[in-house]
Amino acid sequence: MSVIAENFDVIQQKIKRAERMAGREEGAVKLVAVSKTQPAAVLHAAVECGHRLFGENKVQEAYKHWGSLKAAHPDIRLHMIGPLQTNKIKEAVALFDCIETVDREKLALALSKEMHKQGRDLPCFVQVNTGEEDQKAGVSPEQLPSLLQYCRDVCGLNIIGLMCIPPMDEAPALHFALLKKLAQENGLKELSMGMSADFEKAILLGATYVRVGTALFGIRG
Numbered sequence: 710m711s712v713i714a715e716n717f718d719v720i721q722q723k724i725k726r727a728e729r730m731a732g733r734e735e736g737a738v739k740l741v742a743v744s745k746t747q748p749a750a751v752l753h754a755a756v757e758c759g760h761r762l763f764g765e766n767k768v769q770e771a772y773k774h775w776g777s778l779k780a781a782h783p784d785i786r787l788h789m790i791g792p793l794q795t796n797k798i799k800e801a802v803a804l805f806d807c808i809e810t811v812d813r814e815k816l817a818l819a820l821s822k823e824m825h826k827q828g829r830d831l832p833c834f835v836q837v838n839t840g841e842e843d844q845k846a847g848v849s850p851e852q853l854p855s856l857l858q859y860c861r862d863v864c865g866l867n868i869i870g871l872m873c874i875p876p877m878d879e880a881p882a883l884h885f886a887l888l889k890k891l892a893q894e895n896g897l898k899e900l901s902m903g904m905s906a907d908f909e910k911a912i913l914l915g916a917t918y919v920r921v922g923t924a925l926f927g928i929r930g
């Protein structure tokens with residue numbers, strides 16, 4: 710077995726164990742393998758061992774990584790997990806299968822127009838800046854209800870859940886719990902939270918998608 714295949718095996722086992730501990734159904738949590746900055750050989754190895762759900766944080770790099778691999782494997786699904794500029798929206802809508810980082814009205818409207826144009830109705834998450842950090846993307850918890858209403862009523866976007874990246878220097882559990890509460894209050898089912906260091910904790914607190922890079926692929930170059 711390749712190192713990558715072994716890593717996938719270990720992480721999937723940990724996910725299963727956390728699902729059981731949380732009293733969740735097996736398969737309730739999906740693993741988004743974060744492939745940003747990894748070399749092509751690593752991506753090929755991941756696809757080779759059967760994984761099909763990946764996350765990227767830059768549009769250009771995602772094309773380089775996945776343009777041809779996705780054509781060869783049409784069942785590959787790509788999540789956009791990084792900040793999205795409106796001038797990259799056309800390419801993003803064409804390549805990605807889910808946008809996890811909707812965080813402002815202008816972006817929501819531009820996404821909805823582009824999806825309409827391309828005939829692609831991508832599921833989306835709204836990213837919440839749970840730590841209310843100045844430099845971080847995401848809508849503040851207070852502004853979330855009005856952004857959700859705008860996404861639904863004005864844009865007709867298919868918002869399926871919420872996503873967060875907790876502050877580096879704080880216990881992530883508080884942020885995971887807050888995201889879960891916000892999702893419940895707003896009638897949303899999916900929660901994208903938890904990375905290499907804390908995905909098991911996130912599963913215990915209700916994550917339905919975890920985004921794991923380093924623990925699968927090693928330190929990024």
Ligand SMILES: *Cc1c(COP(=O)(O)O)cnc(C)c1O
Nearest residue numbers: 743766790904905920921922923
């Ligand atoms: C890079 C990245 C991850 C993966 O982080 P690891 O600590 O390597 O697992 C998850 N989510 C987002 C938004 C990222 O940019």
